[in-house]
Amino acid sequence: MSKADDNTVLQVNDLNVSFDTPDGRVDAVRGVNLHINRGECLGIVGESGSGKSQTFMTAMGLLANNGIATGDVLFHGKSILGMPVQQLNKIRGKYMTMIFQDPLTSLTPHMTVLDQMTEVLKLHTDVRGEDAARKSLEWLERVRISDAKQRLEQYPHELSGGMRQRVMIAMSMLCEPELLIADEPTTALDVTVQAEILDLMDELKKDSNTAIALITHDMGVVARMCDRIQVMKDGVYVEEGTADDIFYSPQHDYTKMLLDAMPRIDQPDKATNRKLKEYDEKGRDQEFLTVDDVRVEFDIKINEGWWPKRVPLKAVDGVTFTLRPGETLGIVGESGCGKSTLARAVLQLIPPTAGAVSWLGSPLSGLNRKELNKKRKDLQIVFQDPLASLDPRMTIADSIMEPLQTFRPDMSRKEMKAKVAKIMERVGLPQHMINRYPHELSGGQNQRVGIARAMIMEPKLVVCDEAVSALDVSIQAQIIELLMDLQEDFDLSLLFISHDLSVVREVSHRIMVLYLGRIVELADRHEIYKDPRHPYTKQLISAVPIPDPKLERSRKRIKLPGELPSPMDPTAKLRFMPSKIEANQLDYVPRLDEVKPGHYVAEHDELEKLIV
Amino acid sequence: MIAKSEKMDALAENIVEQHAIKGRSLWQDAMARFVRNKAAVVSVVVLALITILSFVGPLFAPWDYETIDWGTMGNAATLGYPSIATGHYFGTDDLGRDIFARTLQGTQISLTVGFLGAAVAVVVGTLYGAISGYVGGTTDNIMMRIVDLLLSVPYMFVLILLLVVFGRSLQMLFVGIGLFAWMDMARIVRGQTLSIKNKEFIEAAIASGVGSFTIIMRHVVPNLLGVVIVYASLLVPSLILTESFISFLGLGVQEPLTSWGALINEGAKTMQYGVIWQLGFPLAFFIVGLFCFFFIGDGLRDALDPKDR
Numbered sequence A: 001m002s003k004a005d006d007n008t009v010l011q012v013n014d015l016n017v018s019f020d021t022p023d024g025r026v027d028a029v030r031g032v033n034l035h036i037n038r039g040e041c042l043g044i045v046g047e048s049g050s051g052k053s054q055t056f057m058t059a060m061g062l063l064a065n066n067g068i069a070t071g072d073v074l075f076h077g078k079s080i081l082g083m084p085v086q087q088l089n090k091i092r093g094k095y096m097t098m099i100f101q102d103p104l105t106s107l108t109p110h111m112t113v114l115d116q117m118t119e120v121l122k123l124h125t126d127v128r129g130e131d132a133a134r135k136s137l138e139w140l141e142r143v144r145i146s147d148a149k150q151r152l153e154q155y156p157h158e159l160s161g162g163m164r165q166r167v168m169i170a171m172s173m174l175c176e177p178e179l180l181i182a183d184e185p186t187t188a189l190d191v192t193v194q195a196e197i198l199d200l201m202d203e204l205k206k207d208s209n210t211a212i213a214l215i216t217h218d219m220g221v222v223a224r225m226c227d228r229i230q231v232m233k234d235g236v237y238v239e240e241g242t243a244d245d246i247f248y249s250p251q252h253d254y255t256k257m258l259l260d261a262m263p264r265i266d267q268p269d270k271a272t273n274r275k276l277k278e279y280d281e282k283g284r285d286q287e288f289l290t291v292d293d294v295r296v297e298f299d300i301k302i303n304e305g306w307w308p309k310r311v312p313l314k315a316v317d318g319v320t321f322t323l324r325p326g327e328t329l330g331i332v333g334e335s336g337c338g339k340s341t342l343a344r345a346v347l348q349l350i351p352p353t354a355g356a357v358s359w360l361g362s363p364l365s366g367l368n369r370k371e372l373n374k375k376r377k378d379l380q381i382v383f384q385d386p387l388a389s390l391d392p393r394m395t396i397a398d399s400i401m402e403p404l405q406t407f408r409p410d411m412s413r414k415e416m417k418a419k420v421a422k423i424m425e426r427v428g429l430p431q432h433m434i435n436r437y438p439h440e441l442s443g444g445q446n447q448r449v450g451i452a453r454a455m456i457m458e459p460k461l462v463v464c465d466e467a468v469s470a471l472d473v474s475i476q477a478q479i480i481e482l483l484m485d486l487q488e489d490f491d492l493s494l495l496f497i498s499h500d501l502s503v504v505r506e507v508s509h510r511i512m513v514l515y516l517g518r519i520v521e522l523a524d525r526h527e528i529y530k531d532p533r534h535p536y537t538k539q540l541i542s543a544v545p546i547p548d549p550k551l552e553r554s555r556k557r558i559k560l561p562g563e564l565p566s567p568m569d570p571t572a573k574l575r576f577m578p579s580k581i582e583a584n585q586l587d588y589v590p591r592l593d594e595v596k597p598g599h600y601v602a603e604h605d606e607l608e609k610l611i612v
Numbered sequence B: 001m002i003a004k005s006e007k008m009d010a011l012a013e014n015i016v017e018q019h020a021i022k023g024r025s026l027w028q029d030a031m032a033r034f035v036r037n038k039a040a041v042v043s044v045v046v047l048a049l050i051t052i053l054s055f056v057g058p059l060f061a062p063w064d065y066e067t068i069d070w071g072t073m074g075n076a077a078t079l080g081y082p083s084i085a086t087g088h089y090f091g092t093d094d095l096g097r098d099i100f101a102r103t104l105q106g107t108q109i110s111l112t113v114g115f116l117g118a119a120v121a122v123v124v125g126t127l128y129g130a131i132s133g134y135v136g137g138t139t140d141n142i143m144m145r146i147v148d149l150l151l152s153v154p155y156m157f158v159l160i161l162l163l164v165v166f167g168r169s170l171q172m173l174f175v176g177i178g179l180f181a182w183m184d185m186a187r188i189v190r191g192q193t194l195s196i197k198n199k200e201f202i203e204a205a206i207a208s209g210v211g212s213f214t215i216i217m218r219h220v221v222p223n224l225l226g227v228v229i230v231y232a233s234l235l236v237p238s239l240i241l242t243e244s245f246i247s248f249l250g251l252g253v254q255e256p257l258t259s260w261g262a263l264i265n266e267g268a269k270t271m272q273y274g275v276i277w278q279l280g281f282p283l284a285f286f287i288v289g290l291f292c293f294f295f296i297g298d299g300l301r302d303a304l305d306p307k308d309r
Helices: A052-059 A085-090 A111-126 A128-141 A161-173 A190-210 A219-225 A242-248 A253-261 A340-348 A369-380 A396-407 A413-426 A443-455 A473-490 A501-507 A524-532 A533-545 A549-554 A577-583 A607-611 B002-019 B026-036 B038-060 B097-135 B139-153 B155-165 B171-198 B200-207 B212-248 B260-269 B277-304
Strands: A008-023 A022-038 A040-046 A066-077 A094-098 A179-183 A211-216 A228-233 A236-242 A290-305 A306-323 A326-331 A354-359 A379-382 A462-464 A493-498 A510-515 A516-522 A592-596 A597-601
Touching: A008 A052, A008 A211, A008 A443, A008 B200, A022 A040, A022 A052, A022 A066, A022 A211, A040 A219, A052 A066, A052 A179, A052 A211, A094 A161, A111 A128, A128 A161, A128 A524, A161 A190, A161 A443, A179 A190, A190 A211, A190 A219, A190 A533, A219 A242, A219 A549, A228 A242, A228 A253, A228 A597, A236 A242, A236 A253, A242 A549, A242 B200, A253 A473, A253 A549, A290 A340, A306 A340, A306 A516, A326 A340, A326 A501, A340 A462, A340 A493, A369 A379, A369 A396, A369 A413, A379 A443, A379 B200, A396 A443, A396 A493, A413 A443, A443 A473, A443 B277, A462 A524, A473 A501, A510 A533, A516 A533, A516 A592, A533 A607, B002 B277, B026 B038, B026 B277, B038 B097, B038 B277, B097 B139, B097 B212, B097 B260, B097 B277, B139 B171, B155 B171, B155 B212, B171 B212, B200 B212, B212 B260, B212 B277
Parallel strands: A040 A211, A040 A228, A094 A179, A179 A211, A326 A493, A326 A510, A379 A462, A462 A493
Antiparallel strands: A008 A022, A008 A066, A228 A236, A290 A306, A290 A354, A510 A516, A516 A597, A592 A597
């Protein structure tokens, strides 16, 4: 275990942070000690509300007005806690910088990248004018932004999420700080982008000998990046040690639980105590849900010339699949690939522009609202944000009861209440919560309410739209387990949408990979991870961090050059077939071939060709 | 494996329990903030006293609002001064009618106009705005253009015209005020509805097969209540002001009924003849009443704005 010495950049001694709220005093951080040395990456792991961010916000002097901090924060042996803002400003931004989760909100929207970067230089150094511009460009190139020169003149909203985070990193590295605090830097990003940002931070650590404090909830990210790890729970460090210690011989129960509950892409059936039952085709009616060449287009206004033009944006561009009764189909893809739109088109919440959805042999598309509402009894959805999907002014029992009121008006209120009580028990909600409001419950409990509402009519199909993405890992594992139990009890079919490939692997029988509204690969859950064929699938799988430091650091990653093309770009669908673009066959639509029984892959060029 | 899983469940349960915050409802929260606002609480008390007085007071007054005290008639300046002995606590007007009884009667009318007008505006405006916003598209366009059109008509002019053409009556006054007061409400509600209708719980309700009108009544309107209450609390005094202005012009309520505005009008005409009580008492009620409404409105706005925690 390393000790604080001359090499130590930041040292925190017995830090306590508490907040005065209308509910009384809340102790967010209780007696925390830590130190970070040069060229070291310290990981702070914990679930939401554990106080991991507050520790560093306080160290940076960003404590909220109702907060009180005691203890000591030393930067190179000099106490900076409670230092006047003017003096503190000479240290923060120059010697210690911070990057946040959401790169859009942490960049000023009305300033170009160049302006924002030179402002930092103006404040902390005497680099001005041409020199400042040159230095900014240099750093943008170092963080490997494509067309760096052009980016300098752009505004934050013109950049993609990954590029924004790169700009943030470039900005925070401008003065070559000794400490970089990264608060969930990749949580809002797609896995492939996350992989690149993490690589970049790792390189910076090695090249500039910068100390990095990485705050995250993701054990995979920690395994990849960190030398030392502190596990935090309820404002206290429950365990600390080197990466190997924590991952291979965890001591504290909480650390063990975190590691256990984390799904791994290389090991199916890990996060939960039960295994997904293999799909059994016998005696099943095959006419269940058929989605045939569904397309969803949104009209986008483009201001070009005198009149705004309307251009269709193809959110879903010809997707065909079938779902069998009692089966789970996982839909994965990065943000903007149309997975949520596809799910809503299946449920007819967004009417598809073209194509047909048929349900138990009869078409769903083209029905009017009344006819559709009758079918909704069997078609339900569970949303990503458990709190937002519940009416804040209704008790949870009323929310759960709502489908009953719609479909079973013949039932008396008493019967409905009995049924609600039954389903609440089934999803693991205690009876005494019946009159609670959503904001009084935790995220996991609210998601149970959402599931109870979806399940009360005993539907045949439930769409889970990122249903576990907003939850902490331990809660996530429980919810996954609940979904699998319910599936067995009710012979439910699930469309499980997620950006997280390891979670999808836990729950799905078959997995479909979407890219810009098109299927690139569709196969059995084991098949797709063992034998991915499409370059995009390979890239996705290789980008997911595995919570195992040795394995994770020795893994080879597949990187495809370039950013995600805009779906408005007519050649976007040929992203993996540059040969057709070269041949000027711009209208070519890649076919979906069945390479093995049940394993479909979209046409593509060889991986080697794509990388060069 | 089993032992491990039990442990994990216990741990996980532990976490779930700790995350469950002992809750207060949104209303309790707002109530607590409202009570902390001293001016608003005092205003509620004062306004309640005024209201109670306006209904209970006439029972104890020796004179009623239309009976003429022939002894003081024409001699208001010398005989009609405020006095406990004569039973004219606030004095009399030039016709010898008791100002105390008339002020209370005027308070009743003014408060009724304010509350009833605001209630009509709230009901019509909320429904109109919620439907317009929720349905959206062409319907929204048409409904909102109608509001724009009506708002562009100078309403005071139309109100005066209505009262002149159809004669002065309390009913006409209600119709006239109600006709215009709901439009601002409708606009505000529509804006709020637009942001509510894109929330996931609305989508969840659609996915549960709930009909559009039920969604509006069950999910949209209750979530608008905060805004509606705040706006209504500011609408009441503005309606009282409108009524007072109309009465001040002499177009409001019909004699012998009166209102704050009508009383102030009469009092203002005679203030140079040494009968300042004819103006003073109604004016005091009017000012105190309006102040209370504005303080309450401010208090509610602060209390119901979740960003202000």
